[in-house]
Amino acid sequence: MKHHKRILPIIVISQFCCTSLWFAGNAVLNDLIENFSLPNSALENLTSAVQFGFITGTLLFALFTIADRFSPSKVFFLCASLGALCNAGLIFNFNTLSTILIIRFLTGFFLAGIYPIGMKIATDYYKKGLGISLGFIVGALVLGTALPHLLKDSMHAFSWETVLLSISGLAIFGGCLLVIFVNNGPYRQKGTSLDLTICFKVFKNRAFRKASFGYFGHMWELYTFWAFVPILLKTYSDMYVKVQFNIPLLSFFIIGIGSISCVLGSYLAAKFGTKRTAFSLLLLSCICCLVSPLFFLVSNGTIFLLFLLFWGIVVIADSPLFSTLVAQNAPETDKGTAITIVNCIGFSITILSIQLISTLFHSTSSTFVFLILAFGPILGLISLRSKRVF
Numbered sequence: 403m404k405h406h407k408r409i410l411p412i413i414v415i416s417q418f419c420c421t422s423l424w425f426a427g428n429a430v431l432n433d434l435i436e437n438f439s440l441p442n443s444a445l446e447n448l449t450s451a452v453q454f455g456f457i458t459g460t461l462l463f464a465l466f467t468i469a470d471r472f473s474p475s476k477v478f479f480l481c482a483s484l485g486a487l488c489n490a491g492l493i494f495n496f497n498t499l500s501t502i503l504i505i506r507f508l509t510g511f512f513l514a515g516i517y518p519i520g521m522k523i524a525t526d527y528y529k530k531g532l533g534i535s536l537g538f539i540v541g542a543l544v545l546g547t548a549l550p551h552l553l554k555d556s557m558h559a560f561s562w563e564t565v566l567l568s569i570s571g572l573a574i575f576g577g578c579l580l581v582i583f584v585n586n587g588p589y590r591q592k593g594t595s596l597d598l599t600i601c602f603k604v605f606k607n608r609a610f611r612k613a614s615f616g617y618f619g620h621m622w623e624l625y626t627f628w629a630f631v632p633i634l635l636k637t638y639s640d641m642y643v644k645v646q647f648n649i650p651l652l653s654f655f656i657i658g659i660g661s662i663s664c665v666l667g668s669y670l671a672a673k674f675g676t677k678r679t680a681f682s683l684l685l686l687s688c689i690c691c692l693v694s695p696l697f698f699l700v701s702n703g704t705i706f707l708l709f710l711l712f713w714g715i716v717v718i719a720d721s722p723l724f725s726t727l728v729a730q731n732a733p734e735t736d737k738g739t740a741i742t743i744v745n746c747i748g749f750s751i752t753i754l755s756i757q758l759i760s761t762l763f764h765s766t767s768s769t770f771v772f773l774i775l776a777f778g779p780i781l782g783l784i785s786l787r788s789k790r791v792f
Contacts, residue, residue, distance in 0.1 A: 409527050412583050414542045418577025420482045420516045421546030423489050428567045429550035433562035451503045462745035469738025475581045481515025482577025493563045518745045522738035525729045536722035537668025541661035547603035547757040548658035554650035604740045612785050614744050619782020623775045625752035626759050631656050646701040655668045655709050660718035667719035680715025681781035681786045686716040688779035695769045
């Protein structure tokens with residue numbers, strides 16, 4: 403058991419180091435635009451390229467049951483190394499918009515062998531306390547996601563090439579750390595054959611299906627909120643000229659605070675039940691979606707920031723709980739594939755949500771478009787209400 407206690411910190415550190423690749427391009431966006439004459443729409447294109455890469459990767463990893471047929475630690479290390487090399491490729495002078503989009507797509511592709519695989523490794527080591535373990539792992543993802551906003555606030559001391567190479571170095575370090583110190587877990591059951599139908603078979607399980615639908619509803623809101631945090635802050639400061647926000651730094655805190663709530667939510671779930679806690683947190687984030695337009699009418703910047711911080715807390719806190727429900731209700735021999743395909747579908751939903759909200763917001767400039775974010779949580783709450791599962 404003492405041996406297992408050191409496994410979780412290693413997985414968490416490795417996840418943080420490697421998922422920092424996710425928005426590395428965003429951290430140096432202005433430099434990329436200036437050096438490679440990119441259009442101003444590059445942010446949306448670069449972000450979408452990573453998301454599409456991740457979706458493609460998770461789909462292929464799931465179809466070919468990579469996480470169940472091969473050692474997860476070795477898959478993690480290989481993908482971390484290749485993702486780091488792709489990220490470092492952004493510094494070359496011959497890059498164009500096309501090559502940069504390809505590089506970001508490939509980075510997203512290899513992230514499919516990092517985030518879901520890290521959760522798979524945790525399920526191989528922990529049955530009791532799985533929810534708490536996943537809380538720490540998702541918390542590491544949140545910090546990795548928030549990191550570029552912190553870099554935007556402090557990167558003036560470094561060249562943009564140094565920032566990218568540092569992130570790549572972090573990713574390689576994380577991959578090495580995991581493959582050296584984390585072997586196959588005691589609860590791992592190796593998949594023995596290639597079965598392209600597993601991605602469909604897992605959804606025949608009613609409990610797994612309900613848990614997955616709850617997760618999909620949560621994902622409709624999550625990444626769109628994260629993507630729009632800087633825009634929410636700028637929109638508010640434009641409405642009230644006396645309010646001056648340090649948008650990059652505040653964005654880091656609003657997103658990053660979710661890393662703490664992931665851990666706290668997992669401990670609450672251990673006491674009150676995973677499904678019950680996930681339902682309560684999803685309800686709170688749904689309420690935030692519904693009341694968000696009202697907070698733009700409050701001329702007190704502190705109140706607005708407190709609201710966004712609270713939203714940042716509850717929007718992600720249920721994520722490890724849904725991952726726990728998915729993992730607990732997935733078949734043992736196909737657990738890695740089940741987690742991966744759910745990630746694939748969930749991140750596909752994020753692109754639909756981001757594109758819809760972005761189109762409506764830029765065409766109307768109305769803060770009421772954020773009411774649409776409640777659509778996903780409402781469907782997720784309906785799915786979780788079923789008393790015949792879990």
